Amino acid sequence: MTTKRVRVAVTGAAGQIGYAILFRIASGQMFGTDTEVELSLLELPVALGALEGVKMELDDCAFPLLKNIKCTDKMEEAFDGANWILAIGAVPRKDGMERADLLKVNGGIFGPLGKAMASHGASDCKLFVVGNPCNTNCLIAMESSGLPKERFFAMTALDENRAKTQLAMKAGVDVTEVTNMTIWGNHSATQYPDFYNAKIGGKSAAEVITDTEWLSGEFISVVQKRGAAIIKARGASSAASAANACVQGVYNLTHDTPAGETFSMCLASKGEYGVDEGLIFSYPCRVEGGILKVVEGVEHNAFGQEKFQTTLEELRSEKASVKEMGLI
Ligand SMILES: NC(=O)c1ccc[n+]([C@@H]2O[C@H](COP(=O)([O-])OP(=O)(O)OC[C@H]3O[C@@H](n4cnc5c(N)ncnc54)[C@H](O)[C@@H]3O)[C@@H](O)[C@H]2O)c1
Numbered sequence: 001m002t003t004k005r006v007r008v009a010v011t012g013a014a015g016q017i018g019y020a021i022l023f024r025i026a027s028g029q030m031f032g033t034d035t036e037v038e039l040s041l042l043e044l045p046v047a048l049g050a051l052e053g054v055k056m057e058l059d060d061c062a063f064p065l066l067k068n069i070k071c072t073d074k075m076e077e078a079f080d081g082a083n084w085i086l087a088i089g090a091v092p093r094k095d096g097m098e099r100a101d102l103l104k105v106n107g108g109i110f111g112p113l114g115k116a117m118a119s120h121g122a123s124d125c126k127l128f129v130v131g132n133p134c135n136t137n138c139l140i141a142m143e144s145s146g147l148p149k150e151r152f153f154a155m156t157a158l159d160e161n162r163a164k165t166q167l168a169m170k171a172g173v174d175v176t177e178v179t180n181m182t183i184w185g186n187h188s189a190t191q192y193p194d195f196y197n198a199k200i201g202g203k204s205a206a207e208v209i210t211d212t213e214w215l216s217g218e219f220i221s222v223v224q225k226r227g228a229a230i231i232k233a234r235g236a237s238s239a240a241s242a243a244n245a246c247v248q249g250v251y252n253l254t255h256d257t258p259a260g261e262t263f264s265m266c267l268a269s270k271g272e273y274g275v276d277e278g279l280i281f282s283y284p285c286r287v288e289g290g291i292l293k294v295v296e297g298v299e300h301n302a303f304g305q306e307k308f309q310t311t312l313e314e315l316r317s318e319k320a321s322v323k324e325m326g327l328i
């Protein structure tokens with residue numbers, strides 16, 4: 001029986017990821033089949049025509065859970081009463097760019113976004129950032145909003161899925177055998193996909209896959225550079241897999257986590273693992289009884305510590321850059 005209703009604002013709703021995600025949200029895959037959905041779609045004025053076409057297609061699906069669709073080019077209107085804001089609207093990188101190269105282009109979107117979230121979002125409004133560079137964009141929105149830091153998230157679920165599949169293929173097992181696959185740090189080429197603490201059939205991936213050279217070399221590099229490889233191959237950045245990860249990421253935040261499992265999520269550090277308080281850092285997380293927790297006590301060997309430090313330093317330097325740009 002349907003008992004709940006959620007209002008979801010999606011920015012960049014007529015873009016590639018928008019087109020891949022809206023139908024999945026409306027079908028109940030993000031919030032569950034017991035939750036009705038109201039969609040509030042934000043686009044640039046130039047894309048409002050295309051957005052109208054997307055709305056027509058949503059209407060044509062006759063989704064039982066979809067109760068309202070609003071299309072607008074005004075952020076305040078889009079965020080009015082929103083319980084969740086999915087911040088997808090931003091420029092994607094092109095071949096040869098790093099995600100951080102987008103800070104100058106996209107960073108400016110996120111200050112006004114944080115302010116509009118604070119002034120118009122519902123009292124429990126949460127932000128999930130997909131637009132790159134997602135960690136630091138999320139930091140800008142959080143700092144600009146003045147809202148509690150617990151309501152801000154950025155996406156490493158896609159990196160986690162990529163890493164799981166690479167490990168499963170190498171071990172010759174089904175992908176469901178791979179658990180506890182944590183991405184530490186930044187959604188960038190410095191992220192640390194932690195194969196030592198990941199499990200295959202309940203054992204450390206580093207015990208099951210004995211090719212340590214592959215794990216510490218090719219595996220990490222493939223996951224770190226997968227976004228760039230897709231841009232090169234497709235001529236456009238990942239869209240369906242990014243939408244899938246966003247659906248999964250918000251689902252993970254809104255449902256209790258199965259026993260023994262963890263998921264990767266970028267959130268404001270409270271100093272866990274020595275990360276500067278307030279940096280948007282990807283950690284292993286769990287939701288228990290509706291409460292989100294960073295899983296503590298995960299150990300890193302010297303190799304892991306070095307990788308951890310590298311991604312932490314990068315996030316510190318992105319924060320310093322946006323400070324210099326006057327964005328925070
Ligand atoms: N975190 C991740 O894992 C991940 C994965 C894939 C893509 N991304 C990022 O997601 C973003 C979107 O990717 P895409 O492929 O959908 O791009 P896209 O260009 O297809 O779509 C982006 C849409 O956003 C709109 N837009 C731009 N600025 C806006 C603003 N200020 N307000 C509202 N809408 C705005 C554009 O009109 C466009 O329709 C990019 O920054 C990309 O790098 C992140």
Ligand SMILES: O=C(O)C[C@H](O)C(=O)O
Pocket residue numbers: 092093099132158226227228230237238242
């Ligand atoms: O890599 C990109 O620029 C897009 C996205 O962040 C990805 O990881 O696919």
